[in-house]
Amino acid sequence: xxxxxxxxxxxxxxxxMKQFLIFVRKEFKHVFRDKKTLLMLFGxxxxxxxxxxxxxxxxxxxxxxLIVDYSKDQAxxxxxxxxxxxxxxxxxxxxxxxxxxxxxxxxGKIKSGIIFPLNFSYDLHHSGKAQLSIIADGSDPNTAxxxxxxxxxxxxxxxxxVSGSRTGLLFVKAETRMIYNPxxxxxxxxxxxxxxxxLLLVSVMMTSISxxxxxxxxxxxxxxxxxxxxxxxxxxKAIPYLLVSMVNLAxxxxxxxFALGLPFAGSIGLFVLVxxxxxxxxxxxxxxxxSAAASQQAAMLMSVMGMLLPTMLFAGFMFPIENMPMPLQxxxxxxxxxxxxxxxxxxxxxxLGLSAIFKEVLILTGMTVFLLAVSLKKFKTRLE
Amino acid sequence: xxxxxxxTLSKVYGKDKIVAxxxxxxxxxxxxxxxxxxxxxxxxxxxxRILTTLLLPSSGSARVDGYDxxxxxxxxxxxxxxxxxxxxxxxxxxxxxxxxxxxxxxxxSLKENYKLIEAIYVQLEPFKNRKAGKLSGGMKQKxxxxxxxxxxxxxxxxxxxxxxxxxxxxxxxxxxxKRLKEEGITIMVSTPYxxxxxxxxxxxxxxxxxxxxxxxxAQVTAAYSKKLFSAKADNMxxxxxxLRASAHVSSCYAFxxxxxxxxxxxxxxxxxxxxxxxxxxxxxxxxxxxxxxxDCFIDLMLEKTK
Amino acid sequence: MEAVxxxxxxxxxxxxxxxxxxxxxxxxxxxxxxxxxxxxxxxxTAMRMLCGLSRPSSGSASIAGFDVYTQTEQIKKHIGYMSQxxxxxxxxxxxxxxxxxxxxxGLSKExxxxxxxxxxxxxxxxxxxxxxxxxxxxxxxxxxAFSVAVFxxxxxxxxxxxxxxxxxxxxxxxxxxxxxxxxxxxxxFVTTHYMDEAEYCNRVSIMVDGxxxxxxxxxxxxxxxxxxxxxxxxxxxxxKAKRGAx
Numbered sequence: 001x002x003x004x005x006x007x008x009x010x011x012x013x014x015x016x017m018k019q020f021l022i023f024v025r026k027e028f029k030h031v032f033r034d035k036k037t038l039l040m041l042f043g044x045x046x047x048x049x050x051x052x053x054x055x056x057x058x059x060x061x062x063x064x065x066l067i068v069d070y071s072k073d074q075a076x077x078x079x080x081x082x083x084x085x086x087x088x089x090x091x092x093x094x095x096x097x098x099x100x101x102x103x104x105x106x107x108g109k110i111k112s113g114i115i116f117p118l119n120f121s122y123d124l125h126h127s128g129k130a131q132l133s134i135i136a137d138g139s140d141p142n143t144a145x146x147x148x149x150x151x152x153x154x155x156x157x158x159x160x161x162v163s164g165s166r167t168g169l170l171f172v173k174a175e176t177r178m179i180y181n182p183x184x185x186x187x188x189x190x191x192x193x194x195x196x197x198x199l200l201l202v203s204v205m206m207t208s209i210s211x212x213x214x215x216x217x218x219x220x221x222x223x224x225x226x227x228x229x230x231x232x233x234x235x236x237k238a239i240p241y242l243l244v245s246m247v248n249l250a251x252x253x254x255x256x257x258f259a260l261g262l263p264f265a266g267s268i269g270l271f272v273l274v275x276x277x278x279x280x281x282x283x284x285x286x287x288x289x290x291s292a293a294a295s296q297q298a299a300m301l302m303s304v305m306g307m308l309l310p311t312m313l314f315a316g317f318m319f320p321i322e323n324m325p326m327p328l329q330x331x332x333x334x335x336x337x338x339x340x341x342x343x344x345x346x347x348x349x350x351x352l353g354l355s356a357i358f359k360e361v362l363i364l365t366g367m368t369v370f371l372l373a374v375s376l377k378k379f380k381t382r383l384e
Numbered sequence: 385x386x387x388x389x390x391x392t393l394s395k396v397y398g399k400d401k402i403v404a405x406x407x408x409x410x411x412x413x414x415x416x417x418x419x420x421x422x423x424x425x426x427x428x429x430x431x432x433r434i435l436t437t438l439l440l441p442s443s444g445s446a447r448v449d450g451y452d453x454x455x456x457x458x459x460x461x462x463x464x465x466x467x468x469x470x471x472x473x474x475x476x477x478x479x480x481x482x483x484x485x486x487x488x489x490x491x492x493s494l495k496e497n498y499k500l501i502e503a504i505y506v507q508l509e510p511f512k513n514r515k516a517g518k519l520s521g522g523m524k525q526k527x528x529x530x531x532x533x534x535x536x537x538x539x540x541x542x543x544x545x546x547x548x549x550x551x552x553x554x555x556x557x558x559x560x561x562k563r564l565k566e567e568g569i570t571i572m573v574s575t576p577y578x579x580x581x582x583x584x585x586x587x588x589x590x591x592x593x594x595x596x597x598x599x600x601x602a603q604v605t606a607a608y609s610k611k612l613f614s615a616k617a618d619n620m621x622x623x624x625x626x627l628r629a630s631a632h633v634s635s636c637y638a639f640x641x642x643x644x645x646x647x648x649x650x651x652x653x654x655x656x657x658x659x660x661x662x663x664x665x666x667x668x669x670x671x672x673x674x675x676x677x678x679d680c681f682i683d684l685m686l687e688k689t690k
Numbered sequence: 691m692e693a694v695x696x697x698x699x700x701x702x703x704x705x706x707x708x709x710x711x712x713x714x715x716x717x718x719x720x721x722x723x724x725x726x727x728x729x730x731x732x733x734x735t736a737m738r739m740l741c742g743l744s745r746p747s748s749g750s751a752s753i754a755g756f757d758v759y760t761q762t763e764q765i766k767k768h769i770g771y772m773s774q775x776x777x778x779x780x781x782x783x784x785x786x787x788x789x790x791x792x793x794x795x796g797l798s799k800e801x802x803x804x805x806x807x808x809x810x811x812x813x814x815x816x817x818x819x820x821x822x823x824x825x826x827x828x829x830x831x832x833x834x835a836f837s838v839a840v841f842x843x844x845x846x847x848x849x850x851x852x853x854x855x856x857x858x859x860x861x862x863x864x865x866x867x868x869x870x871x872x873x874x875x876x877x878x879f880v881t882t883h884y885m886d887e888a889e890y891c892n893r894v895s896i897m898v899d900g901x902x903x904x905x906x907x908x909x910x911x912x913x914x915x916x917x918x919x920x921x922x923x924x925x926x927x928x929x930k931a932k933r934g935a936x
Contacts, residue, residue, distance in 0.1 A: 030477075218472035227490065475749070621873070638865060641919065
């Protein structure tokens with residue numbers, strides 16, 4: 001009857017840190033045993049980056065170009081000949097009617113065009129300075145950038161050729177203009193966008209699903225009927241996903257710098273800090289969803305509908321927010337991804353410091369605190 | 385001293401005011417193996433969840449180990465062991481990992497309390513590296529019991545531990561509970577299987593949220609007021625229809641290899657026998673029998689609905 | 691009499707694991723056939739093969755005269771199926787469920803209408819007909835589910851633990867429905883954990899570790915194994931099981 005002689009051990013408050021770590025270890029086991037999900041978690045950012053980075057950049061070959069040549073002199077003819085000789089381009093037509101260019105753009109017959117003004121050669125050789133316009137269809141931003149770059153280099157190549165010894169004296173100012181998508185949202189814009197998307201996906205969806213799974217499995221009941229603090233249940237769920245998100249972040253960064261050749265202009269430390277903040281925003285959102293969802297499917301659906309779609313639409317990397325109607329523009333302000341997106345662009349591409357993104361960081365912090373407060377308040381220590 | 389005291393406890397759910405538990409009062413003594421017996425939807429799980437502080441009662445009160453389930457819920461949580469009706473283990477963790485995890489959750493270790501679960505755990509040990517999700521129903525049940533026991537709870541709540549488990553595993557499970565009871569643990573267990581009632585010290589029969597009876601199994605059957613008979617014949621289905629049609633019989637229902645029935649006040653067994661013979665039945669055997677828990681449950685249920 | 695279920699050396703392997711090992715038996719029209727076995731003995735696997743849901747690894751079987759390898763579509767038309775876990779849509783009303791399943795089995799609108807009325811009267815559920823199935827007590831649900839499973843007058847109805855957790859009175863009402871179906875010539879193939887229900891079957895088979903260890907009427911099984919009840923028979927056989935896991 002040893003049971004009756006159980007030492008009346010003081011049921012002292014367990015060392016919470018120790019329990020917490022045990023819990024975190026269990027969460028890691030869950031994450032690493034579910035190989036399919038793990039593969040998806042790490043495969044997703046790679047696929048996204050590759051898709052946005054490469055697949056969307058069409059290889060340029062025989063792209064149709066229309067030329068409006070008011071000058072029709074020796075210089076313009078030479079440049080046109082060079083363009084024609086290039087494998088990148090095919091001359092659609094050479095004309096003196098600017099309306100024809102507009103029509104061709106509208107019908108999608110051409111992707112780019114050049115306008116040579118009157119007296120192009122004369123200006124070039126007499127004042128040493130000439131102007132021309134390069135116009136591209138910006139609705140396909142990656143292609144448009146490449147086209148203008150190629151056209152520009154062909155022109156510069158010609159100048160280089162004719163100037164010979166007089167290098168530096170001749171100068172052509174190419175005015176580049178994008179139609180349809182003047183801001184040219186391209187790969188530079190996609191990478192921060194993909195970051196905002198992937199980090200959110202992992203943190204929101206995975207957290208909510210893993211909490212709801214405990215509810216579904218009935219293990220939540222047992223956890224609640226234990227001295228372990230419910231709050232710690234939640235926090236321990238966050239740790240593995242925070243880590244997974246950080247690894248994802250590293251993957252995206254490495255891929256975009258080494259594979260896509262993107263610059264990283266700003267401070268990495270600041271970038272990591274802000275990203276952790278953003279991930280915590282996602283985790284609190286996931287927590288909020290988990291308190292409302294009854295099944296894993298519901299949690300998944302809520303994450304996708306509630307987070308992924310708004311992120312894709314309103315973060316600003318797919319569709320320019322400025323072009324949206326006012327109510328939608330206002331709505332975009334409550335999408336955390338929008339602010340993170342601005343921050344990442346500022347740090348990564350523009351190389352700005354904390355002072356420049358102070359406002360955005362503050363907004364994101366505010367959102368996180370708010371979400372965390374609401375979700376912790378809503379988290380139940382009982383079943384109802 | 386009572387381990388569990390429930391006083392006019394009620395639980396009402398939702399806008400539709402569905403009454404799951406209806407003014408239930410009962411007491412479980414320390415060291416008792418107490419069975420809450422009733423079909424699905426009788427309110428068993430609601431009562432268990434209130435006692436384990438997972439749900440708040442709508443009215444009435446309950447105490448576990450002297451602690452109030454509403455005010456002192458934290459104290460209760462560290463003292464009780466709970467095994468919910470659904471399989472409540474981590475399917476992707478191994479047998480040993482599950483056990484270690486639950487031990488640590490209560491700030492103890494597998495080693496410290498091994499003796500308590502030893503008898504059960506030896507059967508699981510050959511599979512200790514197997515994922516819990518890959519165990520058979522009976523094995524899962526044993527593991528869940530180990531997990532609920534690992535922190536030396538003073539009261540063990542087992543919500544339908546044997547539902548969906550085959551008869552052999554069920555018997556083994558009850559043998560384990562008997563051993564635990566001998567160790568002095570108070571056990572409150574619920575089940576829809578009436579035949580398991582006899583394994584408990586005391587039972588409460590429950591239907592539609594209301595208690596039908598609370599007593600020892602022997603007393604419950606002793607309280608059966610009518611004379612119960614069993615009948616057997618060569619064709620059991622025809623016998624059932626014949627008994628139901630007979631003017632001598634007041635109620636009749638199938639009961640395993642025989643049919644159980646009561647006579648009408650003027651009914652006589654000789655008349656009935658002749659009637660059945662005329663209906664073409666052979667090898668008829670009619671016997672006066674002592675009722676079981678299931679007979680009592682049926683009787684009490686019919687009485688309530690009257 | 692021509693058997694409606696004929697299984698010969700039916701086996702199913704999952705890798706090295708033989709879930710069902712060369713099982714042979716026959717079930718006759720109108721028979722109530724109890725299919726017993728411990729958890730993990732291979733009942734579910736065998737039942738899935740018979741319903742045309744799972745292709746056997748070897749052996750042969752015919753259901754209502756149709757081959758389980760090649761004529762699974764035909765089999766499905768001639769059987770009914772009901773399990774404890776899923777049988778009806780909880781978010782549809784009683785009538786909507788009946789209509790849906792009637793429609794699935796290709797009954798005409800008029801047939802469905804007339805038979806629905808009869809079914810509701812028989813179950814005394816007319817005043818519940820527009821209630822959501824989810825709001826019905828479990829016992830009612832199971833009775834309704836069974837009636838829907840035999841709605842299209844199948845040759846055989848497969849019941850997988852149909853009475854789990856149901857109260858003792860409703861459990862017996864459920865068996866009344868089974869008797870009625872069997873008297874109309876529908877063969878009933880049923881699994882259960884309630885050993886008293888094994889007594890209600892015309893014949894019972896007990897599976898242990900993927901093999902049918904015993905098959906006979908309850909009376910003969912009891913005398914063969916020198917047991918007082920079917921529960922006893924079951925213990926004597928199932929205790930020999932070596933398989934620890936599903």
